[in-house]
Amino acid sequence: MTPDTPITADRIAATERLIRPHIRRTPVLRLDLEDFGLAPRPIAFKLEFLQHSGSFKVRGAFAHLLTRTVPKVGIVAASGGNHGAAVAYAAMRRGVPATIFVPSVTSPAKAERIRGYGADLVVGGDRYADALAASERFAAERGALVIHAYDQPETLLGQGTIGPELEADCPDISTLLVAVGGGGLIGGIAAWFRGRMKIVAVEPEDSPTLWRAFESGRPVDAEAGGIAADSLAPKRVGDMMFPIAQAFIERPVLVADGDILAAQHALWDKIRVVAEPGGAAAFAALLSGKYAPAAGERVAVLLCGANTTAVRFEPRI
Incomplete structure (x- = not known):
């Protein structure tokens, strides 16, 4: 039985046509896991961190701004950093004011991106849930248009546009590994492929x-810490994505902070890719052995973000 959801393949395709002039078609890099010291197996990396603003989030941001009416006061969003940077970028390109609430755990790289795109940056508490509550108060007081990071139709439809790109570029792939925070990305992609x-x-x-939502049969509050807390640690997954997850998504693989850090180092050391912790999390499942593909399984990994100061370039002497 498939879920009754407004996030359909037809709507994702229509959204893709709408936002196409405003986003990048990110490339796929095909390698072999032998390059990372693992047993030989072809692997494809979808390099979505090459998207405008440094993550996939700009797809959803433009889906909102191209389909909704923006009041004069502008837009507001709460974000661990990547969503805020994407909304700020899209707002800059569309010429509308943007106010972004972030938690104190937001990385300096992401805060700099948000300010650099001209948005007003407000620190609203220690965690994403605190920033979300502050943004909701702001919206109620000012009348700003809310752009949710993962639990609005436009967000899932925009993020789901990765699906048709990947399917066209990698028709041979049978399995895709995706990192999860609030679930807008994986929910949109799963709604495209529908099994x-x-x-x-x-x-x-x-x-x-x-994981907690699958255990409970519904979205529930979960822990919100770790090395990827600025991108993969909302209070709970979105209500809108959860029926999609139940129908089309495998039970989550959990990785430790050490696994994520090792994946970051491996991506940089072997292929000179800089990924933030959340962007490297999906690959961490493979590198650590927490996810072991079956024989004949053709795997792709979504590298979804690279807003980090993990690599700093020194001035030339």
Whole structure:
């Protein structure tokens, strides 16, 4: 039985046509896991961190701004950092004011991106849930248009546009590993494939939002810590994505902070890719052996974000 949801393949395709002039078609890098010291097996990396603003989030941001009426006061969003940067970028390109609430755990790289795109940045508490509550108060007081990071139709429809890109570029792939925070990304992608591809969720052990939801049969509060707390640690997964997850997404694989850090180092050391912790989490499941593909399984990994100061370049002498 499939879920009754407004996030359909037809609507994702229509959204893709709408936002296409405003986003990048990110490339796929095909390698072999032998390059990372693992048993030989082809692997494809979807390099979504090359998207405008440094993550996939800009897809959803433009889906909102191109389909909804923006009041003069502008838009407001709560974010661990990547959503805020994407909304700020899209607002800059569309010429509308943006106010972004972030928690204190937001990385300096993401805060700098948000300010650099001209948005007003407000620190609203220690965790994403605190920033979300502050943004909701702001919206109620000012009348700003709310752009939710993961639990609005436009967000899932926008993020789901990765699906048709990947399917066109990698028709041979049978399994996709995707990191999960609030679930807008994986929910949108799973709504596109609707069981035609195995979708594996990967979460940090310290913020197992989808894992807790699967255990409880509904979205519930979960822990919100760890090395990827600025991108993969909302209070709970979205209500809108959860029926999609139940129908089309594998039970989450949990990875430790050490696994994520090792994946970051391996991506940089072997292929000179800089990924933030949340962006490397999906690969951490493979590298650590927490996810072991079956024989004949053709795997792709979504590298979803690279807003980090993990690598700093020194001035030339």
